Amino acid sequence: MPNIELAETxxxxxxSVQAPPETGLLVxxxxxxxxxxxxxxxxxxxxxxxxxxxxxxxxxxxxxxxHRGRLRVELVDDATPQSxxxxxxxxxx
Amino acid sequence: xxxxxNPMNAARAARGLExxxxxxxxxxxxxxxxxxxxxxxxxxxxxxxDALRLKAVNRPLTYALKDLSLxxxxxxxxxxxxxxxxxxxxxxxxxxxxxxxxxxxxxKPMIEENTISLAMTRSPSLSEIGLDEAERQRLEQIxxxxxxxxxxxGQSTGARxxxxxxxxxxxxxxxAVTQSRPRLTDIKPAPPSAPPPVKTPPPLVKxxxxxxxxxKTPPPVKITPPILVKPPRPDPFPPPHDAPxxxxxxxxxxxxxxxxxxxxxxxxxxxxxxxANLIGEAGAPQVFFNNRELGLAEAEEDRLVxxxxxxxxxxxxxxxxxxxxxLTYELSVANGTDPWEPE
Numbered sequence: 056m057p058n059i060e061l062a063e064t065x066x067x068x069x070x071s072v073q074a075p076p077e078t079g080l081l082v083x084x085x086x087x088x089x090x091x092x093x094x095x096x097x098x099x100x101x102x103x104x105x106x107x108x109x110x111x112x113x114x115x116x117x118x119x120x121x122h123r124g125r126l127r128v129e130l131v132d133d134a135t136p137q138s139x140x141x142x143x144x145x146x147x148x
Numbered sequence: 149x150x151x152x153x154n155p156m157n158a159a160r161a162a163r164g165l166e167x168x169x170x171x172x173x174x175x176x177x178x179x180x181x182x183x184x185x186x187x188x189x190x191x192x193x194x195x196x197x198d199a200l201r202l203k204a205v206n207r208p209l210t211y212a213l214k215d216l217s218l219x220x221x222x223x224x225x226x227x228x229x230x231x232x233x234x235x236x237x238x239x240x241x242x243x244x245x246x247x248x249x250x251x252x253x254x255x256k257p258m259i260e261e262n263t264i265s266l267a268m269t270r271s272p273s274l275s276e277i278g279l280d281e282a283e284r285q286r287l288e289q290i291x292x293x294x295x296x297x298x299x300x301x302g303q304s305t306g307a308r309x310x311x312x313x314x315x316x317x318x319x320x321x322x323x324a325v326t327q328s329r330p331r332l333t334d335i336k337p338a339p340p341s342a343p344p345p346v347k348t349p350p351p352l353v354k355x356x357x358x359x360x361x362x363x364k365t366p367p368p369v370k371i372t373p374p375i376l377v378k379p380p381r382p383d384p385f386p387p388p389h390d391a392p393x394x395x396x397x398x399x400x401x402x403x404x405x406x407x408x409x410x411x412x413x414x415x416x417x418x419x420x421x422x423x424a425n426l427i428g429e430a431g432a433p434q435v436f437f438n439n440r441e442l443g444l445a446e447a448e449e450d451r452l453v454x455x456x457x458x459x460x461x462x463x464x465x466x467x468x469x470x471x472x473x474x475l476t477y478e479l480s481v482a483n484g485t486d487p488w489e490p491e
Binding site: 060061062065066069070072073081091093094095101102103104106116117118119120122123124125126127128129130131132 | 195211241
């Protein structure tokens with residue numbers, strides 16, 4: 056499994072929700088239910104969670120099992136306080 | 149992107165565990181501690197939030213990850229130290245458990261409501277108050293991870309209850325709590341921040357010769373005494389001896405120096421207080437001089453620096469430690485006993 060951090064996969068999934076500009080559509084909320092290959096690894100003394108799309112849609116005895124991830128994504132205005140009031144997210148840039 | 153502090157190390161530090169070796173995060177069979185795993189996932193979610201916020205700089209609208217739930221196929225194991233570990237199932241492994249973890253966004257008030265205060269994490273860890281690994285584990289099982297939590301639990305449930313639940317003798321717990329209390333060990337005048345250059349005794353300088361116009365009286369010449377480098381003062385806390393104190397005629401009798409007397413020079417601007425656990429949950433100690441609160445220039449766990457008022461005179465120095473102890477000292481300014489004072 057390639058060492059793709061879970062954060063990168065999640066950002067890519069969230070970005071995928073955006074409709075192409077030429078369609079004129081605006082997705083305001085989405086729920087994604089996706090299979091994920093999730094493993095833990097070590098990098099520079101830190102436990103890193105890797106997560107990526109499965110190798111294959113087929114189940115094979117040589118491939119790690121797919122776990123399940125559910126994401127709820129919402130469109131937010133940057134002025135919405137919640138986008139920067141998360142305690143662990145630090146202050147607004 | 150801003151580099152974040154490793155939350156796992158912070159959590160371990162709060163628990164008083166030694167820095168972890170690589171093997172402890174992911175052991176040979178690929179298993180990891182549940183709390184490490186959750187911390188690592190949280191770190192990944194913070195990275196997601198940071199990335200989305202950066203993207204929002206150039207976009208009026210952006211997406212936010214509101215909830216994430218993961219159904220993980222894991223084998224739940226218990227290691228030799230009684231820690232629960234997760235191991236993700238490998239290829240072709242059957243019989244794994246499904247663990248569902250749900251993460252959601254919360255606001256600062258919710259965090260403050262549901263987590264221990266940062267001030268409480270300042271308290272000494274269990275290892276710092278002399279408890280061994282087995283005792284630490286037993287206390288962690290009842291939710292005690294530092295000295296402040298141990299003391300709080302003892303106050304609310306009683307020392308015997310804590311002892312019974314943890315299997316640690318009450319005497320041992322009392323010793324540990326006593327060790328965690330703030331204490332002062334020494335008080336000394338702080339050296340000046342910028343030490344003055346060492347001067348050799350100045351040569352005797354004749355007053356400057358000025359020419360006075362006829363008809364005017366010369367202004368009085370102010371002669372300043374030469375600056376002398378004083379020899380080191382004797383120990384301000386000498387051991388008592390039999391000889392009576394020498395009293396110079398015309399001087400007031402100075403009280404014998406006791407442990408609670410701090411002697412300082414008149415030009416002392418700062419005092420250093422040395423000790424342990426000086427910063428408590430309620431903050432730094434309060435220091436009063438003649439009933440007037442003094443400012444803290446520096447505050448660390450083992451050292452405080454307090455600002456003394458200008459025109460320092462002798463008086464009472466009171467120190468209120470974070471646990472409520474009140475210590476009183478007599479601050480004696482060495483005006484009347486200065487052997488170098490001109491007669």
